[in-house]
Amino acid sequence: METTGAEIEAVFRAEYGRAVAVLVRFLGDIDHAEEAVQDAFTTAVRTWPETGVPPSPAGWIITTARNRAVDRLRRESSRQSRHAEAARLYAPDATAEEGPVRDDRLRLIFTCCHPALSRQAQVALTLRLLGGLTTAQIARAFLVPEPTMAQRLVRAKAKIRDARIPYRVPRDADLPDRVAGVLAVVYLVFNEGYGGRPDLCREAIRLGRLLTELMPDEPEALGLLALMLLVESRRPARETPDGELVLLADQDRSRWDRELIAEGQELVRRCLRRDRPGPYQIQAAVNAVHSDAPDAAATDWWQIRRLYDQLMALAPSPVVALNRAVAVAETSGPQAALALTGQLDLDGYHAYHAVRADLLSRLDRRAEAAHAYEAALALTANPGERAVLERRRRELDERRTDPTPPAPPAEPP
Incomplete structure (x- = not known):
């Protein structure tokens, strides 16, 4: 069967972040990892229309990228150290890292969200490396010119390289200082996806689940996951067949995903039992109230107003005030x-x-x-x-x- 460009693009959207994360672990360099993965997708564009999509597209991309990286290292230098490095890359378990969560993408997001980087750089780098967004797309999201965003990305990657920021999930003792930044970036990735990239929403939810495994006693991690699940539950009713947005009040609630709602509401109840409220937990509670109502007219707006009062006390912002x-x-x-x-x-x-x-x-x-x-x-x-x-x-x-x-x-x- 002939492979179309749309099929290859779908593989790119689904697998780019995973492939880059794996190659960063092998190579220890973000730029080299991106280049190798891009080379692999270029090869896919050239060969898959004739050979078809392989049974494991992600495995094919990762293997091809790793082989290209090895070839590049061998071409660049004939020194023994380079040959040794190339040989090391062929050993699949050579750089395996033990830890509480063994996941390359989670390691990469903690690297992107290192406190040495600004929050804007953290978000931009995460969208680039895990989401596969182009520099132009990220620039539009930040409302800045493309050359400005390109410079930010280059500086962020250089800072990771020059400061030797480790590619790993932090130790338990370091997690509290890092969690706020990581949660914020995961939520921003989710929001970027909700504007038309469902694959980014799925990736943000997947990372949210991993974060709750990594930090089961962190209520804000639970709150963020609950928030994303409850918002995502409305996706089937959010657009008309013609692609027009359907506002919350006009949505057919019978189309909402009840399994996601049940899971999100249970997480909200777990947060309430902990009694350590935070911004993500309160936003999740707002969405839980919406999901309780059988129709828009039955919405408990007084409860939502009280929740926004609480959110304004904890984390005031103009956008929160607008929602209130x-x-x-x-x-x-x-x-x-x-x-x-x-x-x-x-x-x-x-x-x-x-x-x-x-x-x-x-x-x-x-x-x-x-x-x-x-x-x-x-x-x-x-x-x-x-x-x-x-x-x-x-x-x-x-x-x-x-x-x-x-x-x-x-x-x-």
Whole structure:
């Protein structure tokens, strides 16, 4: 059967991170590992259309990459040390490392998240090495020019090399100082995937499970895993067949994945029993409340509002305040929520303008709502999100010609 480019791309998305992680362990150098894996995929593009996808695509890529690395080392130098290094790479167990979790990708993410690197560098490097995103894609995610992101990635890899940052899971005593950064990066990888890369979501959840095995007494690791599972449970209902985003209130909840919900809710209950609340646990609890409601009208918005109050006390941010404003709109009316959004400095965030547009529309302030929809559209390139915003913008225009007077806004209790 003829192999298509789409099939090879699917293998790349699924296996790139694993292959790079394995090659980093063999080579001890991130740049050389990336180059070897890229060479292997180049070979796959050339040969698989004729030979077909091998039974174990990941094994084929890793073996080919390792062979290319060995050949490269032999070409670069005839010194005995280089030959010895090449011979070492052929021994599959030569660099095996014992530890609490033997997983190459987990080792790589702890390397990428070393405290010597800035948080932005940690996230960018993780997306590049584990997610297989291009420099251009990462630059768009960070809203910076591609050359700027390329320089950041080069500097981050050089710092790992020059500082001899070890490629390993830290010792138990060092884990508490490293866990916050790793959890943040895993969640950002999940969020990047939720915008259209399901494979990244699966990888983030897989890493989340490993982190809970590594740190079973860390409630924030449990909270992060619960949060990702509960959000992921809604994926089947999140888009129309045409790819348009379906907002939470409009989703067909019968399509939600009940197994993921049950697992996520059980993790939330475990967190509650520990009584050591943290930001991921609270966000997971918010999503657990949503998953409890059989339909949007049955949502316990007062409970969600109280959870966001707690989150604002623990980890205040403009985005958390925006989410709290949405809960306020459902409990005290759109006017109260609109006043809260006016205090936020989120002018460059498309969701901020989308929320304000909805609130203004509910208050029948149509011209202002239209302006807010235009601002939101200018700030997002995601096709699904744009489709929703454009539809709501059209519905607003249609309402302008409707002679029926609007219903009065809800009064706060």
